[in-house]
Amino acid sequence: MSGKARFLTFEGGEGAGKSTQIRLLANWLETQGVEVLLTREPGGSPGAELIRDLLLKGAVDRWLPISEALMLAAARADHIERTIKPALEAGKWVLCDRFYDSSVAYQGAGRGVGIEEVQHIQEIAFGDMRPDLTLILDLPVEIGLKRALAREGAKSDMEDRFERMERSFHETLRQAFLSIAEREPERCVVLDADQAIERLQENLRTIIMDKALLS
Ligand code: TYD
Numbered sequence: 627m628s629g630k631a632r633f634l635t636f637e638g639g640e641g642a643g644k645s646t647q648i649r650l651l652a653n654w655l656e657t658q659g660v661e662v663l664l665t666r667e668p669g670g671s672p673g674a675e676l677i678r679d680l681l682l683k684g685a686v687d688r689w690l691p692i693s694e695a696l697m698l699a700a701a702r703a704d705h706i707e708r709t710i711k712p713a714l715e716a717g718k719w720v721l722c723d724r725f726y727d728s729s730v731a732y733q734g735a736g737r738g739v740g741i742e743e744v745q746h747i748q749e750i751a752f753g754d755m756r757p758d759l760t761l762i763l764d765l766p767v768e769i770g771l772k773r774a775l776a777r778e779g780a781k782s783d784m785e786d787r788f789e790r791m792e793r794s795f796h797e798t799l800r801q802a803f804l805s806i807a808e809r810e811p812e813r814c815v816v817l818d819a820d821q822a823i824e825r826l827q828e829n830l831r832t833i834i835m836d837k838a839l840l841s
Contacts, residue, residue, distance in 0.1 A: 629660070629840050631714040635725035637806075638763035639799050640789050641773030642819040643826070647763065648721050650827045651834075655719060658840055663713040666723035667701070671708040674701035686787050691737035695744050698729050699751035706752050727760060727806050727814075732788065735802035736795050756813065759837065761830060762803050763819035767796040770819075 636644045645666075652662045668678040677697050681689070689697070702725070713720050726748050734744035774789050807814040815833050819826060834840065 631717050632719045632758045632839050633710065633714060633722070634719065635722045635727070635757040635760045636763065637724060637727045637731075637760060637803055638819060639765070639767065639770045639796055639803070641770035641775075641777070642763035642765055643773070643823065644723050644763055646823060647761075647827060647830060648723055650823075651830055652721055654827075654831060655721075660840070661716075661718045663709070663718045663720045664723075665705070665709055665713075665720060667705060667725055667728065668698055669701070670705040670710070670722070671701075673708075674705045677701040682786055682788075684787065686790055688787065691733055691739045694737060695729060695733040695739045695747055698733065699747045702726065702729075702748070703751040706755050710755075722757075725757060725760070726755075727762075727803065730806060731799045731802035736791075736798050741802075758813075759833075759839065760806075760810075760814045761833070762807050762814055762816045763826075764800065764803065764816050765819040767793060767800060771796060 636648055638644055648664060652664055655662050667674070668681055669675040677700060681694060681697060681701075710720050710722070729744050729748065730741055733739045734741040771789070771793070774786075804816065807816045817826060817829055817833075
């Protein structure tokens with residue numbers, strides 16, 4: 627196996643194509659001799675998957691925004707200790723579909739809990755657990771929601787509270803992710819997700835090479 631264990635997170639609004647890109651990237655990394663663990667949030671450990679079900683199913687107003695933020699932090703603490711850290715210690719690369727930036731964007735900005743408040747909750751829950759690289763897949767809200775709706779049609783039993791929120795909510799999310807990238811340019815890279823799957827994948831691989839993460 628080559629190089630060091632790395633922790634990569636993937637962020638963005640609805641329908642940005644994160645899961646497809648993560649799968650393709652994992653396949654490529656494996657051809658480079660890297661052992662990969664794919665995981666996701668909310669979820670990624672047995673306890674956190676239970677919390678995921680509570681969060682994503684049911685009426686749009688099922689939870690107070692602050693309750694969401696606290697449940698997500700609880701799930702994330704479990705995921706970090708039981709899944710992410712052991713994989714990194716075993717020398718694997720961890721590719722995580724959403725991580726704490728989603729809480730800052732969705733609960734902090736979108737649901738109005740406040741950015742600093744969410745950061746504070748997370749600090750209490752798991753301290754400083756920073757990804758080596760965060761890839762933010764950005765695209766216009768209109769296009770993202772259209773893609774997400776097409777996908778939901780294919781699996782209609784999967785309820786998703788956040789996809790059903792208003793359009794302005796999704797605009798707020800987009801701006802929140804872009805602001806995170808502005809605040810932390812060493813950790814975050816924004817990619818245009820409104821392009822062909824293969825092109826976007828090439829861009830992702832180029833970033834990993836340019837940042838010399840494989841060495
Ligand atoms: P999922 O079906 O995994 O959506 P996606 O393919 O868009 O990642 O559902 C995850 C949903 O949970 C998504 O709408 C974003 C939301 N979410 C938060 O609101 N806060 C968080 O901290 C995380 C990790 C996800």
